[in-house]
Amino acid sequence: MKVTVGNDGSFTFKCPGCGNWHTLNTPDNVRWNFNGDVDKPTFYPPVICEAMNAGGIICHCMVRDGMIQFLPDSSHHLAGETVELPDI
Numbered sequence: 653m654k655v656t657v658g659n660d661g662s663f664t665f666k667c668p669g670c671g672n673w674h675t676l677n678t679p680d681n682v683r684w685n686f687n688g689d690v691d692k693p694t695f696y697p698p699v700i701c702e703a704m705n706a707g708g709i710i711c712h713c714m715v716r717d718g719m720i721q722f723l724p725d726s727s728h729h730l731a732g733e734t735v736e737l738p739d740i
């Protein structure tokens with residue numbers, strides 16, 4: 653399982669790039685669709701998170717078929733790379 657679905661319909665996954673948990677809140681803020689597969693998640697639209705965490709890291713990524721791709725403007729070590737989303 654790579655993503656958890658909350659009772660409120662939000663999705664949470666562990667980000668291997670910035671090391672944070674990313675939660676996508678769909679009920680209040682309908683921006684993302686989820687393919688429903690917790691083992692091979694895909695979220696649309698592709699760009700799903702662009703956040704500044706407490707450490708000042710910019711994380712800009714997309715999730716497709718269980719893989720997470722980091723856009724080059726991310727400021728962490730996986731910028732520009734695509735890796736498998738870790739199991740949680």
Ligand SMILES: [Zn+2]
Nearest residue numbers: 667669670711
């Ligand atoms: Zn991240």
